[in-house]
Amino acid sequence: MGAVSAALFACGSSDERNASSPKRPLGVGGTAAANAKVEEAVRNKLDSDEQLKAARLTVSADVTRNEVTLSGVVASSALRDKAVELAKSAQVGVIVNDRIDVKPGASRASPLSGSSGTG
Numbered sequence: 001m002g003a004v005s006a007a008l009f010a011c012g013s014s015d016e017r018n019a020s021s022p023k024r025p026l027g028v029g030g031t032a033a034a035n036a037k038v039e040e041a042v043r044n045k046l047d048s049d050e051q052l053k054a055a056r057l058t059v060s061a062d063v064t065r066n067e068v069t070l071s072g073v074v075a076s077s078a079l080r081d082k083a084v085e086l087a088k089s090a091q092v093g094v095i096v097n098d099r100i101d102v103k104p105g106a107s108r109a110s111p112l113s114g115s116s117g118t119g
Contacts (some may be wrong), residue, residue, distance in 0.1 A: 034063040042068055045086040051075070052083050057100065059076050059087070071099040 038061035047053045057072035068087050074080050080100045087096045 009053070031063060035061040036096070038063060038068060041090040042070075042087045045090040046083060049082065049086065050087070051079055055083075056082060065095070066093065067095045067097055069097040069099060073101045073103050075102070075104055077102050 005086075006093065039059045042059045042061070044056060046059070052074070055072055056072045057070050057074070060069045060071075061067070068091065070083055070087055080098065080102055083100060084096050084098050091104060
């Protein structure tokens, strides 16, 4: 019986090594595809808010680290906080790296849109 259990143990070890060898997320076709899916999910959440949609924040995902990085400029800290919360809600358990700058009055409108041209 000792020889049988040793043989079964050796077989189980080989199967376990083979099962743990994939380095990419399962079921998504690779890291790049998984990153794109997470980025799309976050982008859809951000686009649900008109002000955040207008800010056109950059979204970058790294599924191997379970992270999403947001960068760009928004007009208020409340908008920045909202962007971070929406990103967190797009992917359960994701870590959000906030690289959003707050510049009051910031928008993606033409730089001349606020000037009257008179002085």
